Amino acid sequence: MFLILNGPNLNLLGKREPGIYGSGTLEDLERQCEEWGAELGVSVTCHQSNFEGQLLEWVQQAAGQGFTGIVMNPGALTHYSYALRDAVAGQSLPVVEVHISNVDAREEFRHKSVTAAVCRGKISGLGWAGYRFALEFLSELITP
Secondary structure, three states, X not given: OEEEEEOOOHHXXXXXXXXXXXXXXXXXXXXXXXXXXXXXXXXXXXXXOOOHHHHHHHHHHXXXXXXXXXXXXOHHHHHXXXXXXXXXXXXXXXXXXXXXXXXXXXXXXXXXXOOHHHOOEXXXXXXXXXXHHHHXXXXXXXXX
């Protein structure tokens, strides 16, 4: 059972900078992730919040709720949220950081991730496929 967390402004997918993030909505992305999970034989639960504290709560509670891995797109929190970094580091589940756009090819402030170092991996610039690859990786990781 995997948890997908999307951070600030990802609720605006399809409206905010479609040239960068595409025209699909967050609901479309969540539905697609659920379908990919079904193909892999795992259930997927998706949450999005514009509030850092809510994301921290979800990360901290995930293992206790039976999740076995987390796919996380922290949005702008990637670049400055030491609280989110510490929440990821302080729990036992594997986390894969995902970004729809290639953050390393964008503005300089987007080049540094404070959360990636405590994640199992980082996927950036592959659009929604990055979520699929993260789900596949986590599936392979937890399958005995």
